[in-house]
Amino acid sequence: MSDTFWEVDPLSMWRDGQAFAAQLQMDFFFEARRFVMLGGQAGPIHPRSFRVQLRCRGRGLDPTDHMIVPFHEVREQAQRVVNAYHSQLLNDLPPFANYQPTTENLAAIMFYQFAQALAHLPVEVCGITLWESPTRAISYDKVGGQEQRISAARQARDRLEQ
Numbered sequence: 001m002s003d004t005f006w007e008v009d010p011l012s013m014w015r016d017g018q019a020f021a022a023q024l025q026m027d028f029f030f031e032a033r034r035f036v037m038l039g040g041q042a043g044p045i046h047p048r049s050f051r052v053q054l055r056c057r058g059r060g061l062d063p064t065d066h067m068i069v070p071f072h073e074v075r076e077q078a079q080r081v082v083n084a085y086h087s088q089l090l091n092d093l094p095p096f097a098n099y100q101p102t103t104e105n106l107a108a109i110m111f112y113q114f115a116q117a118l119a120h121l122p123v124e125v126c127g128i129t130l131w132e133s134p135t136r137a138i139s140y141d142k143v144g145g146q147e148q149r150i151s152a153a154r155q156a157r158d159r160l161e162q
Contacts, residue, residue: 022057023126025055031086031087032087032088034101056118060122062122095109107128107129
């Protein structure tokens with residue numbers, strides 16, 4: 001290694017105008033049940049073990065602690081969102097009065113709920129991935145200022161189920 005290898009000013013990497021951002025990620029788990037309407041018919045109520053990964057971008061470092069935000073502050077607020085779904089029949093929850101509780105819709109709704117719950121912290125929710133099984137997931141990400149559902153995982157799921 002060169003003599004200058006350790007000559008790094010970490011704080012300079014966090015100054016405004018830099019093209020980099022740190023991304024904080026946390027995983028949460030919850031159990032819920034749901035049914036979906038297919039062709040006008042209600043499918044069977046079935047349980048799901050969901051895993052949700054929350055991704056947030058830092059808005060900069062705290063000048064004293066040199067961290068974006070303490071992990072426990074994000075976890076406490078995000079866990080409240082997750083707890084609202086645990087052990088519930090998703091169809092009975094208010095967001096699903098007009099929408100099916102598909103993984104796509106649940107991911108989009110949870111994205112906005114996380115963003116609202118964390119709005120007072122120095123992070124921006126930039127995406128979530130919601131797994132409905134160990135092999136099937138939907139990601140909902142903030143892209144270029146517009147939230148978009150990413151369907152690659154859904155397409156992969158459909159191929160596996162065929």
